[in-house]
Amino acid sequence: xxxxxxxxxKRRNVIVAVGAFMMLALLLLxxxxxLTGLEISPAFAEETAAAASAEGESAYAPPPRLSAEDYxxxxxxxxxxxxxxAAQLHLWFxxxxxxxxxxxxxxxxxxxxxxxxxxxxxxYEFIKVSITAYSLTAILGGLLLxxxxxxYPDLWGYLTTVFxxxxxxYALLFFAESAILYIYYYGWNWLQGDFRKWLHLTLGLMxxxxxxxxxxxxxxxxxxxxxxxxxxxxxxxxxxxWAAMHNHLWNPINIHRVVANVAFxxxxxxxxxxxxxxxxxxxxEKAHYDWMGYNANFIAISALLPLPFAGYYLTAEIYAYSxxxxxxxxxxxxxxxxxxxxVLIGSLFLSANxxxxxxxxxxxxxxxxxxxxxxxxxxxxGAFLVWFTPHTLVLTNAELKALGGPxxxxxxxxGIMPAKNTAVNVMIVLTSLSFMYYRRSNKIATVSWVxxxxxxxxxxxxxxxxxxFFLGIYHGYFTNTVYKVAASIPQVMTTLIIIVASxxxxxxxxxxxxxxxxxxxxRVPARAQYALFLLAVAxxxxxxxxxxxxxxxxxxxxxxxxxxDASVDAQTPTMGYAANMVSLGVIIFFVMVIFVFxxxxxxxxxxxxxxxxxxx
Amino acid sequence: xxxLAKTVFFSLLVILAFAGFANFVVPQLQPAAPPEDEVLDLSxxxxxxxxxxxxxxxxxxxxxMLCHNEVGGRAPPLSETVAQIPVRLADARYEGSATDSASxxxxxxxxxxxxxxxxxxxxxxGDTESPMPNVSxxxxxxxxxxxxxxxxxLQDLGGEDISVEIPEDAGAAAxxxxxxxxxxxxxxxxxxxxxxxxxxxxxxxxxxxxxxxxPNLNAIGGSRAHDYLRRAILDPNADIAEGFExxxxxxxYGEQMFASELEMLIDFxxxxxxxxxxx
Ligand code: HEM
Numbered sequence: 089x090x091x092x093x094x095x096x097x098k099r100r101n102v103i104v105a106v107g108a109f110m111m112l113a114l115l116l117l118x119x120x121x122x123l124t125g126l127e128i129s130p131a132f133a134e135e136t137a138a139a140a141s142a143e144g145e146s147a148y149a150p151p152p153r154l155s156a157e158d159y160x161x162x163x164x165x166x167x168x169x170x171x172x173x174a175a176q177l178h179l180w181f182x183x184x185x186x187x188x189x190x191x192x193x194x195x196x197x198x199x200x201x202x203x204x205x206x207x208x209x210x211x212y213e214f215i216k217v218s219i220t221a222y223s224l225t226a227i228l229g230g231l232l233l234x235x236x237x238x239x240y241p242d243l244w245g246y247l248t249t250v251f252x253x254x255x256x257x258y259a260l261l262f263f264a265e266s267a268i269l270y271i272y273y274y275g276w277n278w279l280q281g282d283f284r285k286w287l288h289l290t291l292g293l294m295x296x297x298x299x300x301x302x303x304x305x306x307x308x309x310x311x312x313x314x315x316x317x318x319x320x321x322x323x324x325x326x327x328x329x330w331a332a333m334h335n336h337l338w339n340p341i342n343i344h345r346v347v348a349n350v351a352f353x354x355x356x357x358x359x360x361x362x363x364x365x366x367x368x369x370x371x372x373e374k375a376h377y378d379w380m381g382y383n384a385n386f387i388a389i390s391a392l393l394p395l396p397f398a399g400y401y402l403t404a405e406i407y408a409y410s411x412x413x414x415x416x417x418x419x420x421x422x423x424x425x426x427x428x429x430x431v432l433i434g435s436l437f438l439s440a441n442x443x444x445x446x447x448x449x450x451x452x453x454x455x456x457x458x459x460x461x462x463x464x465x466x467x468x469x470g471a472f473l474v475w476f477t478p479h480t481l482v483l484t485n486a487e488l489k490a491l492g493g494p495x496x497x498x499x500x501x502x503g504i505m506p507a508k509n510t511a512v513n514v515m516i517v518l519t520s521l522s523f524m525y526y527r528r529s530n531k532i533a534t535v536s537w538v539x540x541x542x543x544x545x546x547x548x549x550x551x552x553x554x555x556x557f558f559l560g561i562y563h564g565y566f567t568n569t570v571y572k573v574a575a576s577i578p579q580v581m582t583t584l585i586i587i588v589a590s591x592x593x594x595x596x597x598x599x600x601x602x603x604x605x606x607x608x609x610x611r612v613p614a615r616a617q618y619a620l621f622l623l624a625v626a627x628x629x630x631x632x633x634x635x636x637x638x639x640x641x642x643x644x645x646x647x648x649x650x651x652x653d654a655s656v657d658a659q660t661p662t663m664g665y666a667a668n669m670v671s672l673g674v675i676i677f678f679v680m681v682i683f684v685f686x687x688x689x690x691x692x693x694x695x696x697x698x699x700x701x702x703x704x
Numbered sequence: 705x706x707x708l709a710k711t712v713f714f715s716l717l718v719i720l721a722f723a724g725f726a727n728f729v730v731p732q733l734q735p736a737a738p739p740e741d742e743v744l745d746l747s748x749x750x751x752x753x754x755x756x757x758x759x760x761x762x763x764x765x766x767x768x769m770l771c772h773n774e775v776g777g778r779a780p781p782l783s784e785t786v787a788q789i790p791v792r793l794a795d796a797r798y799e800g801s802a803t804d805s806a807s808x809x810x811x812x813x814x815x816x817x818x819x820x821x822x823x824x825x826x827x828x829x830g831d832t833e834s835p836m837p838n839v840s841x842x843x844x845x846x847x848x849x850x851x852x853x854x855x856x857x858l859q860d861l862g863g864e865d866i867s868v869e870i871p872e873d874a875g876a877a878a879x880x881x882x883x884x885x886x887x888x889x890x891x892x893x894x895x896x897x898x899x900x901x902x903x904x905x906x907x908x909x910x911x912x913x914x915x916x917x918x919p920n921l922n923a924i925g926g927s928r929a930h931d932y933l934r935r936a937i938l939d940p941n942a943d944i945a946e947g948f949e950x951x952x953x954x955x956x957y958g959e960q961m962f963a964s965e966l967e968m969l970i971d972f973x974x975x976x977x978x979x980x981x982x983x
Contacts, residue, residue, distance in 0.1 A: 149935065149938055149939070149958075150938060150939075150958050152962075152963035152966060153960075154963050155891055155962045155963075155964070157891060157964055158962065158963045242963055321841070363707070363708075363711060366711070367707050408826075408827070410837070411771065411778065411826075411835035412770060412771070412837060415770050415778065416770070424731065424733070427730060428722075428730060431722070431725060618711075618714055621711055621718075622718055625715050625718045625719060626718070629719065643735075643738070644738030644739075648843070649842045653738070659734075659736075659737050659738060660735035662732045662733065662735070663727075663730055663732060664726055664727040664730075666726070667723045667725075668727070670723075671719050671720075671722065674719055675716070675719060678715060682708075682712075
């Protein structure tokens, strides 16, 4: 920052302090409002329960036992398909509109820190895309509600007895979210300049606080259906809304979703930038959208890297909640789902890396590194193949017979968990290496100890990879079952240490570095843009697939072990059917997304119609 | 426009590739159908058939093989269980109340944590908590007769003499259960059938019946609303009508009735405003 006079610096400090204080105060207020909200609700529920029993009534009914006739049907339409699509589309859009403000907030803050207006422009453009998507989210939410009430009235009725209070808060938060979002967006150009910019950033923070709580509430409903709490064995609600919300799988899903949403949101705005890039006519436009696509990809990968860990944590918690559910998830028929998941995640890693490698062409200095790229590619593909190797499949007897044996025929030993953990960690480490080459591509280090620094980097990566392999092989093949998973935590730690240490080290090596050749934004091949499309489509498809397994592991229950699904659709569908539903959903989603992109484009256009308006 | 067409085409191709992979590369296994209760006619069953019933439960409804299989190593194999029982009962850690093979098996299924085989406890519980669910609980939902059949099957599997008997009056009991259960039957069409079937008239004056253990319901709709009636039926002890005893009215109608029956019944009761008892 270039602050010239002392008084200007002083004034800035005051503003920073005031701004920080306001943000903190608002954050605390938001937290306090939520906490009291949560604490009030059980107390409030107790009061109503007490009031009810004073009148000689108890407050809650157990879920009814259903038969196929209790599910209204409309013609021959599959109710499950309708609710499935409505829920999934709502989830996609909601994930998008909740994720965008997270990174818009960060980008805006970066812009304020660096005083580089490009960041502010980009943040504004991102939020502009999400505004139209926001209305679509609400419409799809309404559609979901409508189809649930229409097709699954008893399930809806039961969920409302448990979640009446949280649904009320959900609605309130939704209004708050809308209000803040509109001020945030429409006030963007108005709230510029020292103090106002802080105010605007504070709004962004509030937007995120409200949005996150909003999502956590909705998450509690679906996790209640998987791991019910706050109800007795017959499903009679105790009146404690917090206990029902704070069920076993709530936090694991909260964490996995926040991270996955950011990655997903990044990939969608990446597709937006790619599309704009392909259609750009001037070099400036090309440069702008190239830069935007790069940042979107950066956001997507940064959130992608920790996702596997969040996923394994979620799995561990599912096992801890119910071993039956855990085995249903990872063994049996769903084991094959994780093969598909591996293909999708492999596509994500490969396309993100490919985009980075293409981007190295932006600087002539990158030629120095081109020779390493093929090795990186080879390593990532190799790791991907190991990950892709099927697990040992734990099956029911009937499934065993259908398959002809418990082990997949190929490569039994590579299918076990430690091998997969090793592969994931290798993939992540290699991706971070791609990033490092990319960052170095237009620079030459000038510090005197470059050689030592580079040797240290090489040593770091080699030792780290060696450690990851050693842990995987030792625990995977030379210890008994109980210790097999013991490798995963030290492996993850190694990976994290490599990433952080190599970044810090490079920062020092490249302090005051010379530019070999400037980064020429816009100089990137069109096929790199297709990598961004692949990223977005694969992410969307992956989300849909995981939605299927999340519901699928409840099997024939609406609410696991408490409310049975007696509809004609109670049986879990096959992978192929699910894949087709997901594909249909993805297609509808992208049609709507293209509509959103198009709207944000026309809103900036102005047609001149000479002679139309009467001369004033 | 050309770019739009190109990107749309590319995206469709990607979607098609994923869908194709999931449809044609991955084997299409049909996940198990929701378990259905078998109609049991135990009175006419031989021991062999009883053992076979146990086998079906173990492989199907009981979901036992999910954990008790050789591949996963998540639970001890059931084929060796019976041989191990003397060892279990002699174990210093054993504090359950079983004395022989049948009672040990029974206890293992209904109170899995009574004794946890070393190395198989829930992570972190130090083998005090079993990951196995109570098989009569709602996640598996086995009936008494099915549990006995599984014991017979396991004893047979282990080459031991079968020490359980086919439940005496279980023939009748199981059929009753089947009927009450709501699952083996179609929902009733009229209120009269419902009141008749669930014997409300044994205790209440309603629909022409003259029971007197519970309140007269012929004018109940005049003083009580839908919500109250629903609770009174699903959870009778929530509010006790004045002058009557608690714990008398069955509290499991919620499990026996279909939702449609319950609603019909409540509508009917709410419509009873007095005078003539028939609506
Ligand atoms: C690189 C690794 C992973 C990636 C990129 C990934 C990505 C995703 C994404 C995008 C979603 C949708 C999130 C949403 O609905 O907002 C999701 C959900 C889910 N993931 Fe993962 N995941 C990964 C690892 C795992 C692992 C290892 C598991 C467990 C075996 C797992 C289990 C699930 C489940 C059950 C859901 C559904 C929960 C929900 O709807 O929120 N994930 N994942």
